[in-house]
Amino acid sequence: MKLSDDLIVIINSEFNHFSQFNNSITHQFIYFCTMYLTDTHTHLYLDEFNSDRAETVKRAIEQDTRSMLLPNIDSSSIDNMLKLCEQFPDNCFPMMGLHPTSVKENYKEELDLVELWLEKQKFYAIGEIGIDLYWDKTFLKEQQVALVRQIELAKKYQLPIVLHMRDSFNEIYSIVKDHISDELTGVFHCFTGNPEQAHKITDMNFLLGIGGVVTFKNSGLDEVVKEIDLKHIVLETDSPFLAPVPFRGKRNESAYIKLIAKKIAEIKNTTIEEIASITTENANRLFKFIIT
């Protein structure tokens, strides 16, 4: 198993942390040898998990998905998202932002609330934000204004942005390009575009969030993954949506990150451990995780 330097630092700090509380060498050794996967985009606070939310998180951890990043949607999702992060402070990490499909007449008040929350407590990204022209084009102008304002918030709070893009590559690309700076970075979540778009994104120092779609037959995403260096990729489930094969069409959950990592390992002709190590390292760098 090849371990990256960053991961070794993380494991060592966890190892030290453990040794203060647990003298069992065996326990420490098992921990040292296990995989560390990160789900960079999961909505485990939604109603779909009302009956088994805690079990779902525990299942993910058992399947080596130890970090889960929760993107916000709008004012109605904040409480449940933060509650889950409080319940699992070592595994669930919140983002703050207004989702493009929630940009309606009241979007200015929604954005004021986003800003209020950013002043109040720590978040790991501004997300999810972006432009969605698949469901409704009525509020395109407002979606563009909301995206710009939230990019400015990302700069102010020195946070990465997590972008939702649906039928809107050109619209998002031109806004991000206009605001590009050394500090601005982020991830194009659930990337399903072509290699040319993927290169445009990585050229801006942004990452690609690869999810369950990569396991779908004829998605064409394997061609993109083949071409793009692993240092530009993070893994995500987008739970409860877009479950990977063999669970396609069913409820998705963060434990399935392993299926996505396995598929990428096949495409890249490497091991799942290597995929876990590199993509977790990328996520730690992007979301500035400091493991103590």
Ligand SMILES: [Zn+2]
């Ligand atoms: Zn999402």
